[in-house]
Amino acid sequence: MKRGGILVGLLAALLLGQPAPDGGRYPSPVDLALSPDGARLYVVCEGTDEVAVVDLATSSVIRRVGVGHVPRGIAVSADGKWIYVTNAWADTVTEIDARSLAATRTLSTGFEPSGLTVDARGQVLYVANRISNDVSVIDLRTGSEIKRLAAGRGASYVAASGSRIYVTHIYPNLGKFRTESESEITEIDADRQVVDARPRLHNVAGTFHVALSRDGRLGIAAQLRPKNLIPLAHVAHGWAFGDSLAVFGADVGGVVQLPLDELERYFSLPFGVAIAPDKSKAYLTASGSGEVAILDLKRLVAASRAPERDALVNDLSVSGRYVLARVPVGRNPRSIVLSNDGARLYVANRLDDTISVMDTAANRIVATIGLGGLPIVTPQRRGERLFYSSNFSFQGQFGCANCHLDSTFDGLQWDLEPDGFGVDIVDNRSIEDVANTAPFKWNGGNPDLFTECGPRTERFFFRSQGFRDADLADLITYVASIPLRPNRYRAATGELTPAQERGKAIFERERRKDGSSIPEENRCSFCHSGKYHTNQKLADVGTGKPTDRSPLIDTPHLTNVALSAPYLHDGSAKTLEEIWTVFNPKDTHGVSNDLAKDELNDLIEYLKTL
Amino acid sequence: MRLAILFASIGMLGAGELPRFRWENFTTAQGLPNNRVYSVSVDGDKIWAGTDNGLALYQNGKWRVFTPEDGLAHRAVLYVTVDKQTHDLWAATMGGLSRYSAGRFDTFTQLNSGLANDVVYGVSALGDFVWVATAAGASRLNKRTGEWSLFNERNTPMYEIWTYSVTATEDKVYYAVWGGGVLEYDVKTERWKDYNDPDGETELVLFKDQGLIHEITTSVSYVHQILWVATYFGASRYDGRNWRNFLDKDSGLPSNFLNQVKTVDGIRTWFSTDKGLAYFDGEEWATYRPALDTHAPEMLVRDAQGQVKRIAVDTAPAHNYIFGVDFQGDDIWVATAQGLSHGIRIRQEISRK
Structure with a gap:
């Protein structure tokens, strides 16, 4: 989509009398869902905190429904009566009456709800929570969360097939230092409401959208395989990421990883996935390359079942077996959704504020629907x-x-x-x-x-x-x-819990428990001072490794430090606790060895509020 | 037992509602990683066993073994419990606390988490919280926020910090503190209260039924607002007003040395002792074990009048040293020092006389 296209879209919106979004913001569409009758496209606009309702007959936005802050995912009940939208920065789900397009309820979730799905009976909502790394199970009759299931790290996207629910994760699970990353697909048995399988995705870091074929026998997830154990300087000799997909299900047997990249033509940052109703093709977006790849499913399954299947993911010539075409779309394409007959593919172009419409018979874009937004493109x-x-x-x-x-x-x-x-x-x-x-x-x-x-x-x-x-x-x-996400551990009032208060006192203390003075440069609050809890200077806190060129480390800011495990400059501390229980034997990184375990716990509870 | 015992071999008769079982025993020969089974937990058709050399899962007639190589915190698994809400398994080990969830282990230690100590004796999961008994006090994990709270001598009436067992319910959480009696946490008020032996004697019972029988507690069980406590010197029952204590000399307990107590409904209660598995239905007692002298299968029944009968049985639990039990419908699974036993309930209408 060219800039002119945006202007045309906006002009068309004005002429047609479409409702306009917040004039100061870009809609930034990230997720899509179709009404069961295929007449409407619901578009989650994370930039304007709304769902844009597109009438597909006229390709125009007919309503904008306000939801919570930074909406991210959408699901529609099987009967089409209810729309559910996750509000990632509000830790809620907005329920919308699809007929009146009025928000009816706000449901509480875990931290940073992202993808979601409604069970087949329309009674239970499953919500993947990115920060709390779990899945909220919400009873839609009462609106209450009835349980929380442990997922992988960065639980973000959800797909359902019958009573099976699949969750993927944008971050790898925490593993041993300097080992290959590993993610998982968290499989939930919706009949029992329990996690009953976690197939591992070896050497995978981020996993994005996941889709199942209608018969439930074939699943595809978009994924990133990082090459982070070798110097990135070798990018010219190999590659930094393997843009790939995980293929799983009864059609395949187990989980097989296959490449999407081609030699010298990468399919960067795969994100959205859709599978044709007749299982003939699959579609994936490359959010970094601005393309949609069209895959022949028969050939993809054949590659997934090949005797050498476990060795294929690093062979960039393999994608030629099943990638039929790559079609340019808008900037930063995210979610995609197919019409019920599979004839149209809708693509959310997040950074163009448009929806690309692809004719899947011709494999070409036949229309672009503008979502409005700022008429100019700012430097930001x-x-x-x-x-x-x-x-x-x-x-x-x-x-x-x-x-x-x-x-x-x-x-x-x-x-x-x-x-x-x-x-x-x-x-x-x-x-x-x-x-x-x-x-x-x-x-x-x-x-x-x-x-x-x-x-x-x-x-x-x-x-x-x-x-x-x-x-x-x-x-x-x-x-x-780039703004700071809301801190989940600090009360909205700013008031600290008793444990956080005790931890703050430890963070700010000037004396050891025996009464002796702590040298100023060895106090937590000396280096980690100011609004961002960094004095913006280098320090040797004894955490350097023989493989580091210098023991001097930049004092990191601590804002939202709870979210960004592992810790220390090289990520060798898997948790906040390990910073002191493992890597501070001589009290060089603050004085911590006189603390009892419960006092260290208090300190960590305080750090999580920063 | 010091009471006169009337041994009467009465074939398949006797026992009234006292349950009878056909025992099937599992050892390393059947796939257990070790015969010393510290704990057993039932989750539908899955049986989890914590052994001295790994965690074992019995399902569909086969054993699967998990070791530290799989991510388990330590090979010695002292206690296992299933989170009834998520069906994840929590394993208390000599090297930390592990959660097993659909093939993945997450391990919490004193180094990588807020857990008080790596020697973990007990764990109980309820709702958003996991309550943990460690050698250095009690710990509580809030699964939603990741917050660890520690409870010890600084913030509870706990004067010993060797917590040995924990049971969490909707209204109360109880800890058995080895050498420190019982600690009660009121969920509503968030306050702690302790129960101790009123006579303070380690060898004598001067004030029977006036409080906890002994400070050296090993296990707690709380159902229908009835608290049962196992100690190395007898068992105690507390209904919120009155205590009642049980000793081998005046009850059907085969021994005062108890590793675990587990009540079904506050009345019907099972006792894991060093001299067999005992059951009390509120009136009568039964003991299941290999006979201490001949090792032949044995079931003893003690009626309300103190008369003891020996019931002829063909099978018995794997060993008389019992660590703990869990229930599978009418069946019972028993962790012993020489294997894991499955008590398959025998349905038989028989008279009490």
Whole structure:
């Protein structure tokens, strides 16, 4: 979608009298659902906190239904009467009466609800909670959450087939330091409302949308296989990510991973998935490449059943067996949905604020539906498009958003620079609200975001000519604007619990328990001071490794630190506790060895509120 | 037993409503990782056994064994319990607490989490909370927030911190504190209260039925507002007003050394002792074991008048040293020092006389 297309869409909206979204924001569509009769398309607009209702007969937005903050996922009951939308930053689900298009209830969930589905009887809602790593099971008769099921880390997307529910995760499960990442598909038996299988996705970090064929015998999930154990400098010799899919179900037997990339033509950051009703084709979006891939399912299943199937995922020639075509769509395409007859595919182009309509017989885009929004493209929006684009890296392999998924992190530790294998391993930090936390990098080597996002990224990551100055300025404008997610551990009033209060006192203490003074530079609140809890200086806190070039570490900001495990500069501490129970034997990283276990627990409860 | 015992071999008769079982025993020969079975927990058709050398799952006639290589916190699994809500399994081990959920282990230790201590004796999961008994006090995990709360001598009346067993219910949580009696947590008021032996004597029972029988408690069970406590010196029952204590000399308990007590409904209660498995129906007692002298299968019945009869049986639990039990419908599973036993209920209408 070109910029002109947006203007045309907006103009069309005005002429047709369509309801306009919040004029100061972009709709940023992320998820889609069709009404059972196929007449309406419900579009989740995370940027304007609403669901846009599109009349497919006229290709126009007929209503905008306000929901909670940062909506992310949508599900429609089988009878089409109810629409459910997750509000990721409000920890709720909005229930909408599909006939009146009025919000009827707000249901509580876990932390950062994302994907969801309604069970076949329309009585129970299953909601994947990204931050609390679990699934809320909500009784729709009462509106109450009846149980919480443990999922994998970053539980985000959900698909259902009969009484089976499948959950995928954008972060890998926490594993041993410097080992291959691992994710899972959490399978829920909806009859018993329990998790009864967790097929492992070995060497997989982020997993995105998942879809099941109508007969339930074939499942496909979009996934990322990171190459984070070898230096990223080798991107020119191999690749940084394996953009791939997990194929599973009775048609396949077990879980098989297969590539989507082609040699020298990557399919970056696969995200949305849909399977044709007749099981002839599957469709996937590449949110970094701006494309939809069309896969021949018969050939895909054949590859999944091939004797050598477990060795195929790193063979980039294999995708040619089943990828029929790659069709350009808008910027940062996310969810997709097929019409009931499979003739039309709708694609949510998040950073164009449009819906692409594909004729699946012709494999081409036949219409683009505008969702409105700001009539101009701001520098921040341009920067966001750069952030989510993979076009700037060598062979279009990846973009900023590959490691900073949804502008957060990826839960991985990377060997970034060309200084030898296993040297200077760095944990990927959250980048929310980082504008005022310079310097950047764990060794503090980059004094500002221009250096961090410009020459460094170009030289070491992208292996490309990189951004023009104007592009870089836009990118930094966006990075500096990434907001902080609400803290789930701090009460809205700011009041601390007794445990958090006790922890705060420990964080701020100046004396050991025996009364002796703690040197100023060894107090928690000395280095971790100020609004972001960093004095923005380097310090040697004894956590450096022999493989680090310097023991001096940038003092990290602690905002929302609870979310970004593992910890320390290299991610060697799996939990906040391990920072002190394992990696602080000599009290060089604050004084902690005089603390009793319950006092350390209090300290951690306080840290989680920052 | 010091009471006069009337042994009467009465074939298949006797026992009234006292349950009779055909015992099937499992050992390493059948696939258990170790014969020392500390704990058993039933989840429908799945039987979980915590042994001295791994966690074992019995399903569809086969045993599957889990070890630290699979992610289990430690090979010595002292207690297992199924979260009735999620059907995840919680395993208390000598090296931390493990959750097994559909093939995945998550392990919590004193180093990687807020757990008080890696020596975990007991665990009880209810709703959003997992209550843990450790060698260094009680711990509680809030599954929704990840918050760990510790309870010890600094914030409860716990003067010993060696917590040995825990049972969580909707209104109360009870801890058996080894050497420290019983701790009660009121869910509504969030307050703690302790129950101790009123005579304070370790060897004597001076004030019988005036309080807990002994400070060295090993297990608690709370159903229908009736609390049962197992100690190494007898059993205690508390209904909120009155205590009643049970000793081998004046009850059907085969021994005062109890590893576990588990009540069905506050009245019908099972006792795991070092001299056999005992059952009390509120009036009569039964003991199931290999005879202590001949090791032949044995069932003893003690009626309300104190008369003891020996019932002829063909099978018995694997060993007289019993660690614990769990129920599967009318059947019972028994963890012993020499294997795991499945008591298959025999339906037989017989008279009491």
